[in-house]
């Protein structure tokens with residue numbers, strides 16, 4: 031006869047340690063959930079303090095403040111009459127746990143610690159928290175005195191239990207638990223739990239949303255039930271962008287999906303579902319029958335909550351939500367949106383005067399500029415959609431309380447500064463491309479020459495040593511050639527910081543300094559094809575986790591979507607550093623300089639990091655791939671390429687220790703500070719592995735010769 035319930039989940043843009051801001055966003059999400067008629071609201075993992083507090087999780091203050099903020103939330107009048115599932119870190123018996131508190135009308139029903147912690151890639155939860163790791167086990171927890179006063183309870187249940195209301199059973203799963211082989215939702219569903227809440231802190235990675243959504247939908251496809259997924263969204267103070275996508279799934283089908291990228295701090299989605307649909311679905315599965323035989327059941331905490339009042343059945347205003355297809359972005363859109371939202375959060379939270387970008391006329395800095403343009407577009411759209419927070423933020427950043435931008439260019443004119451820093455090695459084409467792009471996106475552009483600066487530094491060297499370095503094409507050595515390139519690149523970095531500090535001052539703006547943007551891409555970092563402490567040493571880098579191949583696809587996409595025909599010129603130009611003199615028969619080219627193509631680099635990068643290959647297993651895998659058509663490479667050729675890659679990777683690994691913090695986007699990111707921890711003094715010849723590769727090459731040659739001989743004798 032129908033048991034209709036309305037339930038809500040959300041994306042919240044929490045900020046690590048911003049306790050009061052986080053509290054306000056949580057309360058606002060509860061208000062919005064109630065407005066949508068929901069009787070249950072789920073929030074992201076550790077939403078009270080923010081997911082990414084990292085080593086701040088070791089501080090007792092953090093736990094004390096989290097309880098204080100929790101007290102504020104449950105005593106607020108707007109948070110009554112709705113079942114709340116709130117993420118919070120808690121100390122129990124001197125150990126720190128990543129928890130959720132389920133409460134109703136300021137009474138705590140359950141504290142549920144995370145059973146299995148996230149500890150791979152960017153995650154280090156084992157560093158801060160103890161896993162509960164004891165399914166179905168529970169203890170008593172003594173509440174802090176000031177919380178007892180609010181809840182009128184002294185002790186509450188702490189552990190892996192489920193909640194029972196008048197009409198259903200509800201259980202919690204926390205982020206990583208969904209990804210583990212023994213996800214709690216399996217046992218819970220066999221014990222009659224119909225609603226699963228998942229509170230997550232999960233970050234964006236290109237082309238990865240489907241993995242998460244497959245797991246979420248699979249959970250209830252197999253077991254039946256309603257799954258509420260909540261996630262943090264935004265830059266909470268680190269290289270990661272949490273990408274929301276809160277969703278509600280009924281029996282494997284999506285009924286609500288929030289956005290992945292947006293400037294909205296609070297986004298609540300809700301759905302009205304019929305619990306009988308879960309029962310009917312399970313009835314067709316043998317699982318529901320098997321569950322009656324189970325003896326190790328969950329402790330169920332009973333509470334008198336009417337999630338589905340009888341009036342719901344006949345209320346014409348309560349319309350069950352229909353299923354909808356899952357929405358995915360193209361990778362190009364992900365690049366346009368994720369880093370742009372991250373840059374916006376960084377800017378408004380750092381309260382700096384805008385961005386400064388050394389714009390070379392090449393693809394990488396062009397992509398960075400287009401991402402800033404995308405940020406400006408998002409700000410304009412958000413303001414048009416009535417987002418007051420974004421309007422306040424832009425007015426505060428520009429120190430102009432009347433500023434209401436109508437175009438992205440109006441924002442760029444105030445906040446985005448670019449500069450072409452030419453030398454005698456720069457071409458007219460790159461200079462013009464940089465200028466044209468800046469004009470089209472409205473950036474405040476400075477076109478300058480720095481030959482006098484380069485000349486001055488070289489003369490200081492000449493006077494001090496009596497030696498004058500010259501370029502290779504004029505007869506100099508490789509060492510002289512490199513030094514002459516590096517000094518140009520490095521002086522650009524010095525100039526960038528000077529301009530970032532003083533440009534607003536020259537424009538009579540009282541906005542403070544600008545943040546310098548870097549644009550080294552993931553492949554250059556992996557190969558070390560950059561000058562240490564040149565323009566790759568910036569404040570932040572939105573494209574440091576993106577491959578050259580993806581950046582090109584993004585530019586091609588933006589040319590059409592952002593109506594910027596100038597981008598076509600960037601795509602068709604040969605990538606060149608323009609650090610060496612151009613002559614009639616010589617123009618510097620990236621791929622020739624590197625000794626490998628960007629496509630090869632992506633493959634090496636993926637094998638090294640994602641497939642965890644050392645030099646020998648990389649060689650074997652690539653031999654199988656590249657010895658086939660259309661490449662038809664010999665084993666020796668593959669070996670040479672693999673050895674070359676590892677050589678440059680090893681001699682340049684030290685550069686990763688000083689790389690600018692970059693938006694994490696790629697599975698094969700070589701980011702040394704968080705994601706890809708490696709030594710930086712490595713023997714680049716890999717002598718033992720190289721010998722083994724040579725042995726395999728010999729073996730392959732011997733076998734090929736044998737096959738050839740046999741073929742001849744058969745003929």
Ligand SMILES: Nc1ncnc2c1ncn2[C@@H]1O[C@H](COP(=O)(O)OP(=O)(O)OC[C@H]2O[C@@H]([n+]3cccc(C(=O)O)c3)[C@H](O)[C@@H]2O)[C@@H](O)[C@H]1O
Pocket residue numbers: 512515516519520558559560561562563564565607609623681684710711
């Ligand atoms: N094991 C180790 N541990 C720590 N530091 C180490 C080190 N080995 C060298 N070093 C240090 O590293 C430094 C050498 O690195 P670095 O100065 O970068 O110089 P280096 O890597 O030799 O040259 C820069 C490379 O980037 C290329 N490039 C291409 C395109 C554009 C740009 C650009 O910048 O625009 C650059 C350029 O063609 C060249 O191949 C030296 O200070 C050296 O002492």
Ligand SMILES: Nc1ncnc2c1ncn2[C@@H]1O[C@H](COP(=O)(O)OP(=O)(O)OP(=O)(O)O)[C@@H](O)[C@H]1O
Pocket residue numbers: 387388389390391392393394395396449450451452453456522548549550551554560565566605606607608
């Ligand atoms: N002439 C220039 N004017 C301003 N900035 C420059 C110039 N040349 C290089 N840069 C800056 O230094 C960075 C690294 O230079 P490099 O020549 O290695 O370019 P890249 O990494 O291939 O990037 P791009 O595709 O933007 O040229 C550039 O991304 C850019 O920010």
Ligand SMILES: NC(=O)CC[C@H](N)C(=O)O
Pocket residue numbers: 075147148153204205206207209230231232233
């Ligand atoms: N916070 C977590 O538990 C994260 C876990 C998971 N691997 C993810 O990327 O979503």
